Amino acid sequence: MVQGPQKNGSVGGGGQIVAGVLAPHPPHLVYAENPPQNEPRAECGWEVLRWGYERLRKSLARKDFDVLVVHSPHWRTMTGTHFLGVDYFKGLSVDPVFPNLFRFHYDLKVDVDLSRAIHDEAQVMGLDTQMMTNPDFRVDYGTIISCHLTHPEWNKPIVAISSQGLARYFSNDVMQAVMVKLGQATRKAIEQSGKKAVLLASNSLSHRHFVVEPELPEDMSYEHIQNHSQYLWDMKILDLMKRGKGREILDLLPDFTEQAVAETDGGSLTWLLSALGEPTHPAEVHAYGSVIGTGNAVVEWAGPGQEVLS
Ligand code: 2X7
Ligand code: FE2
Secondary structure, three states, X not given: OEOOOOOOOOOOOOOEEEEEEEOOOOHHHHHHHOOOOEOOOOOOOOHHHHHHHHHHHHHXXXXXXXXXXXXXXXXXXOOOEEEEOOOEEEEEEEOOOOOOOOEEEXXXXXXHHHHHHHHHHHHHOOOOEEEEOOOOOOOOHHHHHHHHHHOOOOOOOEEEEEEEOHHHHOOHHHHHHHHHHHHHXXXXXXXXXXXXXXXXXXXXXXXXXXXXXXXXXXXXXXXXXXXXXXXXXXXXXXXXXXXXXXXXXHHHHXXXXXXXXXXXXXXXXXXXXXXXXXXXXXXXXXXXXEEXXXXXXXXXXXXXXXXXXX
């Protein structure tokens, strides 16, 4: 089935969002995959989520896309939204909380033209924005992990967008209002660019986690959701995603964020739902699972005007 017209209608220009993905970034998932770029070695672990990412990769392999555009809660800027503005970054990314799991040697290209186009569009819409032009900048682990798990070939450029602390400095509602505008600007710039983009919201859902790690981190006999009430919240949000209730999710997100201590506080999911035009078509939930007690789902939406997955 092909989608009809959506809210925030298309602006023309030939570009499109071919898919939007909730692409969480627990470092455990990269650790358990044992890619050559990551130093620590694992025996196994978190298979349900990793197999969900596998299904996502199979689905995206059937689509043609030029660029990954990722919004990350772990690139937190104090003033406004920042965009990577250098063609190429190479370095070592170490998770500050789990340096035993994630020491990843990255080497990535940035689509600076598209990055600047989204920046400019967001500025026109009144948002506070900046291009990040320091060539020695260390790219955050949220960006790297979501991109790696979605497309481990690293043969396509990325656009990386920072998150702000608005939820804490002001309120979830203020953060959400700004992220809705950023999503609209992102969509407009992509459509005008002529490029085909996959959008990644790099966040977990409920985010309360255990403070003690098992001796063997991948010992799955210790892994479960931190508490039942956050599980219920996650199921509520996933049910709305499966039923194509984009507007309803946005309405609930401020309460969800607060009560499930959710990683949606960075605005990534709000940005994605807004860029997708508050989707009314069902999302494909590829997987749900816990990582050190947090709730994580790999979820894919067809882009506006794209074929819906069966
Ligand atoms: O950043 C994270 C996360 N979002 C979820 C789980 C575990 C670690 O790191
Ligand atoms: Fe995180």
